[in-house]
Amino acid sequence: MRDFFKQFSLKNKLLSILLFILVIFSGFSLFLIQSIDEISEITNRIKNKNIPELTWYKQLEQEVMIKKYLVEAHLEKGIEPDLVDKYQDLETEQQASDLSELMPIPKDLEAYQNQVQTLDFIIVNKVGGLLEYENQEVAEDVIRNEYLPKLEEIHTSIQSASNEEFKIFNENANTYPVIIEKSLIVLLVITLVAFIISIILSYRISRSMTKPIESMVEKVNKIAKGNYGERLKHSNQLELQSLTESINQMSLQLQQSFQTIIGDKIKHEQVLNSLPIGIITYDNKSREYTTNSFVYNTLKITTDELKRLVIEETEELHPLLEMFISERNYHNKKILINLNKNKYVYLVSQTKLRDQEDNITGRIFYFIDVTESTLLEKRIVQSEKLALVGEMAAMSAHEIRNPLTVIHGFLTLMLESSEKDLMEKYNVNLMMKEVERLYSLVEQMLLMSKQKEPEKQLTKVKDVLDDLMPLLNSTLEAKNIHCELDIENHYIFADMKQLKQVFLNLFRNSIEAIGSNGKIEIKSMVAADQCILSFKDSGHGVPDHIKDSLFEPFSTSKSNGTGLGLNLVRRIIENHNGKICLSHSDKTGTEFKISLPIVKEAITNKGEPPPKPNN
Missing domain, CATH: 1.10.8 (Helicase, Ruva Protein; domain 3)
Structure with missing residues (x-):
């Protein structure tokens, strides 16, 4: 027998074992049929009696509570004439009717249904009749003293009967475990026998396959x-x-x-990380975020940190992240952001991600740094403004200056020949000041239009200021403004006339800002092959609202200013390969810093000066 069994293939061996187990469990099925009959009898009892009665108890209890809630709500707000209509419009009767079509109400519950209908009679007939005669107070008494006590009594009796029926239901349901337990014991014995036999046979088969x-x-x-x-x-x-x-x-x-x-x-990641665009995506299904390297370089945030910030709903977020989390759609929206004390302009877009079937699968948020292009646009606008000023100056310089000369001459004669009372009467001094202001504006416009490349030569900054100071001393002394110079002998290649114009404009602005009784300090130092000039005054400072546009054309806080002086100063400094910036400004004063490239050979070699640079 053993040798015969060994000749079986693996498939036949398994089939033989299964056939043997099937025979054993067939014997168990006969016992199981008897247990099924017992379970079927209990099931019919639960189905035909317990469940219908519990269902109708629940329906009646729910109907009573809905009516109680409606009536009590009207009592709190004051009974209104439409109480009966709302009471009759309740869907409880329709629900009871629908339930009765599924299962008729048991005879044991008809008494409770009649009691609920008695409650309806009180509201519809008694209370409704009182409300028709506008007798709300008596209607409230009927509800409080007759309806609600009756309702509570019915509710209590329904709950009690429902609990009793539920107890019977549990007793019937608990019969299942007893029957099942007997079946399980028989099954366990049969299974144990089959299991032992199967283990023995399976072990023999598995030895060749393990x-x-x-x-x-x-x-x-x-x-x-x-x-x-x-x-x-x-x-x-x-x-x-x-x-x-x-x-x-x-x-x-x-x-x-x-x-x-x-x-x-890897190829896709390399492409995304090579783009000068910040990209953040969100997948609705996986709830995962992805970012490229531009996002990390800009926001200094990883994908995991982004997910944590979104989950924690952090209040202080980067403006770009706030726009991403808002889930609103944007299309090339330009925003200005302060980041690390620098201002950046970004072009932001956000849109839905869709699959091939046009279903929304997530969203994509991307932004581009357009700071340089924005600055270029501003420079183009500035250039257009300056070109316009140049054209206007070239076209109208003689037309404006000639009549101004005549007016200025006549006003001068009036000042010299007229009496003081007459001059005050006709505000001659004021007219003279305004004419002089027009002269100044024409000169600024002419300078803007005739701006040319600087004629550079080896020059000392100290020599430029020494030539300029005698022209300003009388004005400084008259206004009691003390000027301190601490300038070293730094050599630079510069146009002395244009540098004088720079310092003259800065002096003029400082004198106007100080008014009288103040101080101007000019110092120099060398840093990284640059001559750094500090021009500081004790004036009232630059208003905050024009600090960012201080060097733009026509930007001024003075009522009689042209807004061209500092723009001209910046253009001259930049033509000398230098820079000028507002270092700081507040109520205690203002400081400008100018950097110009120095000539190293002139510092180390006291002999012949270095050659003149090519412009």
Whole structure:
């Protein structure tokens, strides 16, 4: 018998074991039929009696509570004439009618239904009649003293009967475990016998298959963990040979597919990280966020940190993140952001992500740094303004200056020949000041229109200021303004006339800002091959609202200012390969800093000066 069983194939062996187990469990089925009959009897009892009664108890209890809630709500607000209409419009009767079509009301519950209808009679007839005669107070008494007590009594009796019926239902339901327990004991015995026999037979069969299958499982686990390309050894077991070959093919295909996916992913990431665009995406299904390197370089935030900020709903967020979290759609919206004490302009867009079937799968948020292009646009606008000023100056300089000369001459004669009372009467002094202001405006416009490349030569900053100070001393002394100069002998290549114009404009602004009784300090130092000039005064400072546009054309806080002086100063300094900036300004004073390239050879060599640079 044993040798005959050994001649079976694995398939036949398994079928024989299954047939044997089937015979054992067929005997158990006869016992199970008897248990099913008992369960069927209890089920019919629950279905035909317990469940209908519990359902109708619940319906009646719900109907009573809805009516109680409606009536009490009207009592709190004051009974209104439409109480009866609302009471009759309740859907409880329709629900009871629908329920009765599914299952008729048990005879034991008809008494409770009649009691609920008695409540309806009180509201519809008694209370309704009182409300028709506008007798709200008596209607309230009927509700409080007759309706509500009756309702509570009915509700209590329904609850009590429902609890009793539920107890009977539990008793019937608890009969199931007893029957099932007996069946399980028989099943357990049969299963135990079948299990022991199966273990003995299975052990004998598995001895010839355990090692190949264990080896196969080990290799498959490695493949599942990502070791694509693993191969199984050839099996001597006939039934496992085709499976081994299939797994080897699957492993090879997975390796090829994985390498392709990784290559595509790396390529896509390289493309996204190479773009000068910040990209954030959100997938609705996986609830995952993705970002590229531009986002990290700009916001200094990783994908995990972004997810944490969104989950925690952090209040203080970067403006770009606030726009992303808002989930609103944007299209090329330009925003100004202060970041690390610098101002940046970004072009922001956000839109929905859609799949091939046009279903929304998430959203994409992207932004571009357009700070440089915005500055370029501003410079173009400035250039257009300056070009317009130049054209106006060139066209109208003589037309304006000639009549101004005549007016100025006549006003001068009037000042010299007229009496003081007459001059005050006709405000001659005021007219003279306004004419002089017009002269100043024409001169600024002419300077703007005739601006040319500087004629640079080897010059000392100290020499420029020494030539300029005698022209300003009388004005400074008259206004009691003390000027301190601490200038070293730094050599620069510069146009002395244009530098004098720079310092003259700065002096003029400082004198006007101080008024009288103040101080002007001019110092120099060398840093990184640059001559740094500090021009500081004790005036009232620059207003905050024009600090950002201080060097723009026509930007001024003075009522009689042209707004061209500092713009001209910046143009001259930039033509000398230098820079000028507002270092600080407040109520205690203002400080400008000018940097100009120094000439190293002139510092180290006291002999011949270096050659003049090519412009």
